[in-house]
Amino acid sequence: MRFKCNNSSGKYEEWLLVSGHESSMFVSKRRFILKTCGTTTPLLCLQPLLLLAEQYAGFTEVEDLFYSRKNFKRPDLQVTPHQHFDQEVALLDTLFPDGAAYCLGAVNKDCWYLYTLNPLPSRSRLPALGECEEADQTLEILMTDLDPEIMSIFTKEECLNATEATKKSGIDKIIPNMIIDDFLFEPCGYSMNGVTKNGCYMTIHITPEPEFSYVSFETNIPSSSYREIINKVLDTFNPGKFTVTIFSNQVSPTKDTSKELLFMDQIGKWQRRDVQQCSFKNYDLIYAFYCKFPS
Amino acid sequence: MRFKCNNSSGKYEEWLLVSGHESSMFVSKRRFILKTCGTTTPLLCLQPLLLLAEQYAGFTEVEDLFYSRKNFKRPDLQVTPHQHFDQEVALLDTLFPDGAAYCLGAVNKDCWYLYTLNPLPSRSRLPALGECEEADQTLEILMTDLDPEIMSIFTKEECLNATEATKKSGIDKIIPNMIIDDFLFEPCGYSMNGVTKNGCYMTIHITPEPEFSYVSFETNIPSSSYREIINKVLDTFNPGKFTVTIFSNQVSPTKDTSKELLFMDQIGKWQRRDVQQCSFKNYDLIYAFYCKFPS
Numbered sequence: 282m283r284f285k286c287n288n289s290s291g292k293y294e295e296w297l298l299v300s301g302h303e304s305s306m307f308v309s310k311r312r313f314i315l316k317t318c319g320t321t322t323p324l325l326c327l328q329p330l331l332l333l334a335e336q337y338a339g340f341t342e343v344e345d346l347f348y349s350r351k352n353f354k355r356p357d358l359q360v361t362p363h364q365h366f367d368q369e370v371a372l373l374d375t376l377f378p379d380g381a382a383y384c385l386g387a388v389n390k391d392c393w394y395l396y397t398l399n400p401l402p403s404r405s406r407l408p409a410l411g412e413c414e415e416a417d418q419t420l421e422i423l424m425t426d427l428d429p430e431i432m433s434i435f436t437k438e439e440c441l442n443a444t445e446a447t448k449k450s451g452i453d454k455i456i457p458n459m460i461i462d463d464f465l466f467e468p469c470g471y472s473m474n475g476v477t478k479n480g481c482y483m484t485i486h487i488t489p490e491p492e493f494s495y496v497s498f499e500t501n502i503p504s505s506s507y508r509e510i511i512n513k514v515l516d517t518f519n520p521g522k523f524t525v526t527i528f529s530n531q532v533s534p535t536k537d538t539s540k541e542l543l544f545m546d547q548i549g550k551w552q553r554r555d556v557q558q559c560s561f562k563n564y565d566l567i568y569a570f571y572c573k574f575p576s
Numbered sequence: 577m578r579f580k581c582n583n584s585s586g587k588y589e590e591w592l593l594v595s596g597h598e599s600s601m602f603v604s605k606r607r608f609i610l611k612t613c614g615t616t617t618p619l620l621c622l623q624p625l626l627l628l629a630e631q632y633a634g635f636t637e638v639e640d641l642f643y644s645r646k647n648f649k650r651p652d653l654q655v656t657p658h659q660h661f662d663q664e665v666a667l668l669d670t671l672f673p674d675g676a677a678y679c680l681g682a683v684n685k686d687c688w689y690l691y692t693l694n695p696l697p698s699r700s701r702l703p704a705l706g707e708c709e710e711a712d713q714t715l716e717i718l719m720t721d722l723d724p725e726i727m728s729i730f731t732k733e734e735c736l737n738a739t740e741a742t743k744k745s746g747i748d749k750i751i752p753n754m755i756i757d758d759f760l761f762e763p764c765g766y767s768m769n770g771v772t773k774n775g776c777y778m779t780i781h782i783t784p785e786p787e788f789s790y791v792s793f794e795t796n797i798p799s800s801s802y803r804e805i806i807n808k809v810l811d812t813f814n815p816g817k818f819t820v821t822i823f824s825n826q827v828s829p830t831k832d833t834s835k836e837l838l839f840m841d842q843i844g845k846w847q848r849r850d851v852q853q854c855s856f857k858n859y860d861l862i863y864a865f866y867c868k869f870p871s
Contacts, residue, residue, distance in 0.1 A: 370684050381682035381850075387694065388677040389665050399682065399849065543855075554694065555676075558853045560838075 282313045282330075282347075284340035296476050300462055305474050305484055311340075316499070318486055320360050324348070324372055331376070345563065346380070348373065348396040351423045351524060354493055366394045385568040386524065386555050393423070393524050393568055399561055417564075418535035419528045420507050422514050424496040426521025432489035436469035446471055455513045456483050456502060477502075496520065503534045506541060515549065522572040523551070528564045539567035550574055577608045577625075577642075579635035591771050595757055600769050600779055606635075611794070613781055615655050619643070619667055626671070640858065641675070643668065643691040646718045646819060649788055661689045680863040681819065681850045688718070688819050688863055694856055712859075713830035714823045715802050717809050719791040721816025727784035731764035741766055750808045751778050751797060772797075791815065798829045801836060810844065817867040818846070823859045834862035845869055 299306040303321050307314040313330065317323045334340045348369070353359060362368040370382040373396050381399035386392035431450065433439050440446040443463035447453050452473060453461065459475030466472075471487040483500040496518050504510065511525060525542065529535040539558065546553045551571040559566045594601040598616050602609040608625065612618045629635045643664070648654060657663040665677040668691050676694035681687035726745065728734050735741040738758035742748050747768060748756065754770030761767075766782040778795040791813050799805065806820060820837065824830040834853065841848045846866040854861045 366683075374684060380684065382684040383681075384679045384683055386678075388661075388679060389669055390676060556855050560851050 282343055283345040284311045284313075284334060284338070285342040285344040295480065296482055298462060298474050298476060298482075300464065300472065300474055305472060305486070307474070307482055307484075309480070311344075314482075316484055316486065316497070318488065318495075318497075320358065320363075322360055322363060324362055324369055327373075327376060343377070343398070346377065346396070346398050347419075347528070349421075349526070350394055351425075352392045352394070354425075369394075370396060381561075383559065385526075385557050385559070385566075386570050391522060391524065391555075391570050393526060393570075395566075397561060397564075414530065414532050416503055416533040416535075417501070417528075417530045418503055418533040419499065419501050419526075420510065420535075421526045422498040422511065422523055423526075424498070424514075424518055424520030424523040425494065427489075427494040427496055428519035429491050429494075431517075431519055432487070432491065432494050435465065435471040435487045435489040437465065437467055438469075440465060443471065443473070447473060451517045452485060455498075455510065455517060456481075456500060459483055505534045505538065507535070507538045508541065508545075511548065515551070520573075522570070525567075525569045525571070527567050530563050530565075536565065539565060542567050542569055545569070577638055578640040579606045579608075579629060579633070580637040580639040590775065591777055593757060593769050593771060593777075595759065595767065595769055600767060600781070602769070602777055602779075604775070606639075609777075611779055611781065611792070613783065613790075613792075615653065615658075617655055617658060619657055619664055622668075622671060638672070638693070641672065641691070641693050642714075642823070644716075644821070645689055646720075647687050647689070649720075664689075665691060676856075678854065680821075680852045680854070680861075681865050686817065686819065686850075686865050688821060688865075690861075692856060692859075709825065709827050711798055711828040711830075712796070712823075712825045713798055713828040714794065714796050714821075715805065715830075716821045717793040717806065717818055718821075719793070719809075719813055719815030719818040720789065722784075722789040722791055723814035724786050724789075726812075726814055727782070727786065727789050730760065730766040730782045730784040732760065732762055733764075735760060738766065738768070742768060746812045747780060750793075750805065750812060751776075751795060754778055800829045800832065802830070802833045803836065803840075806843065810846070815868075817865070820862075820864045820866070822862050825858050825860075831860065834860060837862050837864055840864075 295309060297308040303319045304315065304317040315323055356364050362372045373380050377398060379398050379400040380396055383395045384392055434446050434450045440449060443465040446465050447461060447463050459477055461473055461475045463473035464471065469489050473485045475483040481502045486497045488495040498514050507527065527535065527539050527542065529539065543556060548571060550573055552574055553569055553571050555570040557568045590604060592603040598614045599610065599612040610618055651659050657667045668675050672693060674693045674695040675691055678690045679687055680690065729741050729745045735744060738760040741760050742756060742758050754772055756768055756770045758768040759766065764784050768780045770778040776797045781792045783790040793809050802822065822830065822834050822837065824834065838851060843866060845868055847869055848864055848866050850865040852863045
């Protein structure tokens with residue numbers, strides 16, 4: 282979620298990072314990123330959060346909002362309002378009249394849900410004087426059906442602590458020079474948050490159990506090509522299937538990397554099954570879904 | 577629906593056209609197009625239809641399938657399995673293991689549903705010898721909130737018969753030289769089907785009642801630019817909102833028109849609110865949604 286501010290907010294943002302068992306929270310001057318897993322109910326914190334943003338920082342307007350998730354393997358195990366995307370949309374619609382809900386990929390197979398703001402033409406406007414458009418981008422890779430041998434690294438049986446798991450898996454080499462805050466849970470499970478001095482972050486969450494293995498990777502590092510990072514992530518985790526999503530605004534160096542992804546109908550041993558592009562008010566989005574060639 | 581055939585089927589197809597009150601049916605050598613409106617249940621005819629195709633034409637394999645519709649204004653007035661896209665998908669999934677369901681546009685605003693075949697990588701294959709890839713494309717424009725003065729043309733009060741309505745509205749000038757089969761219903765409502773000698777068709781269905789006015793336009797005419805046809809359709813009907821979808825395969829002259837649509841963030845008095853692109857096995861698809869600038 283990004284709040285509106287009318288004074289120049291500088292090119293770099295500093296992040297405050299709060300990590301918990303099933304969640305990570307990144308807070309910067311105008312932004313708020315919350316990542317959760319399991320059966321948490323992140324949308325229920327939205328209203329209190331908006332109140333806090335007003336009380337403590339004076340923000341009364343949300344400039345942008347991105348709520349997204351992959352389809353659940355077992356939606357029935359979730360708690361209301363997260364049992365169906367329609368439920369989540371209904372809740373969000375009560376808070377954001379300009380909210381638009383999308384589903385990318387095949388609704389009956391693997392897909393990815395997104396709720397964002399897409400105001401009516403009448404309300405859209407040019408940036409006011411003093412507002413600066415900063416480069417902004419997000420790369421997200423959501424992986425399932427992961428290599429069990431790699432997943433076993435993220436258990437207390439195989440590693441003593443998070444530092445060992447981070448090193449052994451090669452996570453520390455995906456994007457070098459990050460200040461890393463990592464956790465290895467009992468008996469298994471792993472989370473890491475990394476930040477750089479110039480306002481970039483990376484966050485990885487791992488559910489290693491073979492029956493429902495899942496790894497999420499996200500970064501906002503700017504790059505004119507994400508090919509190398511994508512390859513490193515795939516080499517590190519070796520998933521059976523994965524989705525890639527890239528958001529980039531008009532001034533982002535990443536803007537053209539989406540075109541690159543269009544031509545990647547194959548990445549190593551993974552073949553693309555779906556690719557979709559969307560244009561929103563401030564951002565372009567590309568979504569692609571890949572799965573391993575049958576062996 | 578297109579059936580698989582292994583002998584060259586020639587460049588041009590001849591269509592057999594059957595028109596009814598709430599439906600049009602186009603049948604050619606390998607294809608079957610069914611357009612319905614109101615509270616018909618087109619998916620319930622699928623299984624009998626597949627049987628007939630096998631019994632009368634020997635077709636045992638469906639090469640491609642496209643089931644699509646706009647979101648309903650009043651889904652509660654529909655009959656099962658058409659009350660929810662999930663219902664429709666569940667039915668289609670029982671018939672097509674390779675079926676993939678998509679939703680383009682904003683799920684909570686205006687959107688367009690599609691079910692098509694998108695086989696797993698293992699089953700996709702290069703065309704066998706003797707199979708010819710014909711150019712194929714479809715332009716569809718679905719319009720709502722139409723100009724009431726124009727809609728009144730499609731009533732028995734204002735026009736004596738279909739021919740008069742076709743001329744008065746300018747429908748005969750959208751794509752000239754069509755052999756037209758048109759209907760004006762009692763007390764209102766209009767349908768037309770047009771075919772050319774070289775295998776092109778155009779079909780228009782109109783619900784003129786102001787509370788739920790709706791016009792659908794579809795054609796498979798090949799063109800390197802659909803700009804002129806889109807403009808003619810908009811001039812003819814003056815909708816408040818509309819979606820444009822273009823399907824084109826790799827050998828279609830229409831292939832680049834989708835790129836053209838990407839740059840059309842405004843068409844006359846209509847502003848684009850959504851634009852999405854998808855790539856499927858044989859087809860590229862572009863979807864865009866426009867609405868009138870507030871007056």
